[in-house]
Amino acid sequence: MNIGVIGYSGDKNLEPVKSLKNICFEIGKLIAENGDTLLTGGRDGIMDFVCESAYKNNANVVGILPWDEEGNKYLNTTIKTGLDFSMRSFVLLKSVDIVISVGGQVGTALEILGAYAYKKPIILMRGTGGWTDTVTKTLIEDKYLDNRKMVELYQAYNIEELSQHINNLRGDVNL
Amino acid sequence: MNIGVIGYSGDKNLEPVKSLKNICFEIGKLIAENGDTLLTGGRDGIMDFVCESAYKNNANVVGILPWDEEGNKYLNTTIKTGLDFSMRSFVLLKSVDIVISVGGQVGTALEILGAYAYKKPIILMRGTGGWTDTVTKTLIEDKYLDNRKMVELYQAYNIEELSQHINNLRGDVNL
Amino acid sequence: MNIGVIGYSGDKNLEPVKSLKNICFEIGKLIAENGDTLLTGGRDGIMDFVCESAYKNNANVVGILPWDEEGNKYLNTTIKTGLDFSMRSFVLLKSVDIVISVGGQVGTALEILGAYAYKKPIILMRGTGGWTDTVTKTLIEDKYLDNRKMVELYQAYNIEELSQHINNLRGDVNL
Amino acid sequence: MNIGVIGYSGDKNLEPVKSLKNICFEIGKLIAENGDTLLTGGRDGIMDFVCESAYKNNANVVGILPWDEEGNKYLNTTIKTGLDFSMRSFVLLKSVDIVISVGGQVGTALEILGAYAYKKPIILMRGTGGWTDTVTKTLIEDKYLDNRKMVELYQAYNIEELSQHINNLRGDVNL
Numbered sequence: 001m002n003i004g005v006i007g008y009s010g011d012k013n014l015e016p017v018k019s020l021k022n023i024c025f026e027i028g029k030l031i032a033e034n035g036d037t038l039l040t041g042g043r044d045g046i047m048d049f050v051c052e053s054a055y056k057n058n059a060n061v062v063g064i065l066p067w068d069e070e071g072n073k074y075l076n077t078t079i080k081t082g083l084d085f086s087m088r089s090f091v092l093l094k095s096v097d098i099v100i101s102v103g104g105q106v107g108t109a110l111e112i113l114g115a116y117a118y119k120k121p122i123i124l125m126r127g128t129g130g131w132t133d134t135v136t137k138t139l140i141e142d143k144y145l146d147n148r149k150m151v152e153l154y155q156a157y158n159i160e161e162l163s164q165h166i167n168n169l170r171g172d173v174n175l
Numbered sequence: 176m177n178i179g180v181i182g183y184s185g186d187k188n189l190e191p192v193k194s195l196k197n198i199c200f201e202i203g204k205l206i207a208e209n210g211d212t213l214l215t216g217g218r219d220g221i222m223d224f225v226c227e228s229a230y231k232n233n234a235n236v237v238g239i240l241p242w243d244e245e246g247n248k249y250l251n252t253t254i255k256t257g258l259d260f261s262m263r264s265f266v267l268l269k270s271v272d273i274v275i276s277v278g279g280q281v282g283t284a285l286e287i288l289g290a291y292a293y294k295k296p297i298i299l300m301r302g303t304g305g306w307t308d309t310v311t312k313t314l315i316e317d318k319y320l321d322n323r324k325m326v327e328l329y330q331a332y333n334i335e336e337l338s339q340h341i342n343n344l345r346g347d348v349n350l
Numbered sequence: 351m352n353i354g355v356i357g358y359s360g361d362k363n364l365e366p367v368k369s370l371k372n373i374c375f376e377i378g379k380l381i382a383e384n385g386d387t388l389l390t391g392g393r394d395g396i397m398d399f400v401c402e403s404a405y406k407n408n409a410n411v412v413g414i415l416p417w418d419e420e421g422n423k424y425l426n427t428t429i430k431t432g433l434d435f436s437m438r439s440f441v442l443l444k445s446v447d448i449v450i451s452v453g454g455q456v457g458t459a460l461e462i463l464g465a466y467a468y469k470k471p472i473i474l475m476r477g478t479g480g481w482t483d484t485v486t487k488t489l490i491e492d493k494y495l496d497n498r499k500m501v502e503l504y505q506a507y508n509i510e511e512l513s514q515h516i517n518n519l520r521g522d523v524n525l
Numbered sequence: 526m527n528i529g530v531i532g533y534s535g536d537k538n539l540e541p542v543k544s545l546k547n548i549c550f551e552i553g554k555l556i557a558e559n560g561d562t563l564l565t566g567g568r569d570g571i572m573d574f575v576c577e578s579a580y581k582n583n584a585n586v587v588g589i590l591p592w593d594e595e596g597n598k599y600l601n602t603t604i605k606t607g608l609d610f611s612m613r614s615f616v617l618l619k620s621v622d623i624v625i626s627v628g629g630q631v632g633t634a635l636e637i638l639g640a641y642a643y644k645k646p647i648i649l650m651r652g653t654g655g656w657t658d659t660v661t662k663t664l665i666e667d668k669y670l671d672n673r674k675m676v677e678l679y680q681a682y683n684i685e686e687l688s689q690h691i692n693n694l695r696g697d698v699n700l
Contacts (some may be wrong), residue, residue, distance in 0.1 A: 012278040077602045080619040094605040105321040113285045137312045252427045256442040269430040440612050455671040460638050487662045496630040
C-alpha cells in the first residue's frame with residue numbers, strides 16, 4: 001500500500017516535534033516491515049523522523065514537496081510539485097491508500113479533511129496533540145467528518161493499535 | 176474588497192440549503208450595496224442564493240469552478256480552473272480578502288481551514304449549521320485554528336453583526 | 351464570449367512590446383465593442399495594453415494572476431491562482447472560448463499549444479513576431495499543431511481579419 | 526539524477542509507438558545502468574517501453590499520473606496528481622534534472638517548452654518523429670526556444686550521443 005504520514009512540521013529538536021520521535025520511528029519501521037511505501041510532504045518535523053526510520057529500514061520513501069524546494073535526507077524519490085504547501089497536500093492525498101496523522105497544526109487539519117473528501121481512511125495517533133486530537137471533537141458518530149459519512153476515521157493509542165488498523169484496512173484497499 | 180462566500184452545496188429546494196435562503200439573500204445584497212465583488216465556487220447550494228441576490232443587486236459576481244463545469248445563472252465572470260473541487264477552493268481563497276461561511280460539509284471545512292492557512296479573516300455565520308458551527312468547537316482562545324494564531328475567526332449571529340465585522344475588516348485589508 | 355489574449359510580457363515602454371501598442375489597443379476595443387469578456391494573465395507587456403483599451407471601452411476585464419501577485423490597473427476582476435506562471439496559464443485557457451496571440455516568448459508558445467490541447471481555437475496576429483509567427487513553421491496543413499487535428503489555428507494580418515475570424519467562430523462556440 | 530522521458534502516448538502495438546521500441550528500451554537501460562531515476566507520465570506509448578526497460582534493469586521508476594488514473598506495470602512509485610494531462614506535466618518537469626524527448630504530439634511539445642521555461646536541459650532524440658523533430662524548426666541559433674536563451678536543447682541521433690549528452694550534463698546539474 002501507499003501510506004501517507006502527516007503531522008507537525010518544524011524543528012525536530014524542539015517541541016512539539018521532539019517528543020514524538022519514538023512514535024514516529026515506530027511508524028516508519030512498521031511501514032518498512034510491512035513492505036509498504038511511505039509518502040510524506042518530504043520535509044522537516046515529524047516527516048523527517050518517519051522518513052528516517054522507514055528509509056533506514058529499507059522502505060520506498062517518497063517526498064511530495066511544495067514549490068521546487070529540497071527534501072530531507074531520507075527520500076528515495078523526490079517530487080517537486082511547483083504547488084504551494086496547501087495545494088501540494090492534495091497531490092499527496094490523491095497518491096495514498098490510507099493516511100496516518102501525528103499531531104499537527106492547520107496544515108495537518110487540511111490534510112485530514114482532504115483525505116476524508118477523497119475517501120481515504122485516516123488513522124489518528126491519539127495523544128500526539130494538535131489537530132490529530134482536536135479533530136475528534138468534531139466527529140459525527142465518533143468516526144465521520146460530515147453528514148455524508150464518506151469514509152471512517154480510526155483512532156490508535158499505540159503502535160499495536162495502528163498496526164491492527166492497517167491490517168484491517170489492507171483487505172479493503174483495492175490493490 | 177473581494178469577498179468569498181462558502182458553504183453548503185446541493186439542491187436549493189432541499190434542506191439544509193432551503194432554510195438558508197433568507198440569510199443568503201441578505202449576504203448577497205449587503206455585498207452588492209457595499210460595492211464589493213463576490214467570489215464563490217459558482218455552483219449550487221448556498222452559492223446559488225448568494226450569487227442570485229448579489230447579481231440582481233448589481234454586484235460583480237465571480238464563479239471559480241472545478242474542472243470545466245458550467246456555473247449557475249448569476250455570474251458576471253466564470254473561471255474554469257481545470258482543478259478538482261478541493262484544489263480549486265485554494266484558487267478562490269487566494270483571490271479573496273475575507274471569507275464568509277454559511278453551514279457546510281467537509282468541503283466548507285477545507286475552505287475555512289485553507290482561508291486560515293492563507294491568513295484571510297473568516298466570518299462564521301453562526302446558527303447556519305454544518306462546519307460553520309462545528310469548527311467553533313476547535314477554536315483556541317475562541318478565535319484561532321492553531322497555536323500559530325495566524326488570523327482571527329469572527330462570529331456573526333445576524334446580518335447586522337456580519338456588516339459590522341466587514342466594516343471593521345475593511346480598514347485592515349490592504350487595498 | 352470569453353476571449354483570452356496572450357503574448358509578450360515585459361516593459362511596455364521597451365521593444366518588442368512598445369511597437370505593438372496600436373494593434374493591442376485595437377484588439378481591446380474590438381472585444382469591448384463586441385460585448386465580450388477579456389481574460390489575460392493580468393500583468394504587463396501586451397496584456398497591459400489590451401486590458402487598458404478594453405477597460406476604457408467598458409469591457410469586463412479579468413486577470414488570471416500567478417502566485418498572489420497584483421495585477422495591472424485595468425482589471426474588473428482579479429484571480430490569484432497561487433500557481434506558477436506556467437500552470438496558471440492552463441486556468442486561463444480552461445476559462446476562454448477562443449485565444450488571440452500577439453508576439454510572445456516561450457510562455458506564449460506554451461499557451462498556444464495548451465489552447466490547442468484544450469481544443470480552443472487560436473487566432474495568430476501575424477507580423478507581431480515571436481512565437482505567434484514562429485509557430486506557423488510547425489503547422490500541419492497550415493492549421494494544425496499535431497496529427498490529431500484537434501482544433502484549427504487561424505491567421506489574421508490586421509484587425510479586420512481578426513474581427514472576421516471572431517465573428518465566424520462566434521457561431522461555433524457553445525454559449 | 527532524475528531523468529524525465531517524454532513522447533508519444535498511445536497503443537504500443539501500433540505506429541508511431543511500435544517502431545520506437547528499440548530506442549526506448551536502450552534509453553531505459555541506459556538510465557538504469559547509470560543509476561539514475563526515471564520519471565515519466567506513467568502510462569502507455571513510449572513511456573511504457575522506457576519504464577519496462579528501466580524497471581527490468583532495476584532503476585527507480587516513477588510515474589506522475591493525471592487525475593487518479595492507474596499507471597503501467599513498471600512503476601516503483603506512482604504519484605496521482607489529481608491534475609489534468611497538461612497540468613500534471615509541470616509537476617513532472619519540476620521534479621527532473623534533464624528531459625529526453627522521443628517523438629510526440631502536442632502534449633510532448635508542451636513538455637519540451639515547459640522544460641525550457643523551467644530551465645531544464647532537453648535532449649531531442651532526432652529521427653523519432655513528431656514534435657521532437659518538429660521543434661527543431663523553431664530553434665534560435667539551433668539550440669534556444671526564445672530570445673531569452675534560458676537553457677539549451679541538445680540533439681542526439683543515437684544512444685551513444687544521448688549517453689554523451691547525459692554525461693556532459695551530469696557535471697552541470699546541482700546534485
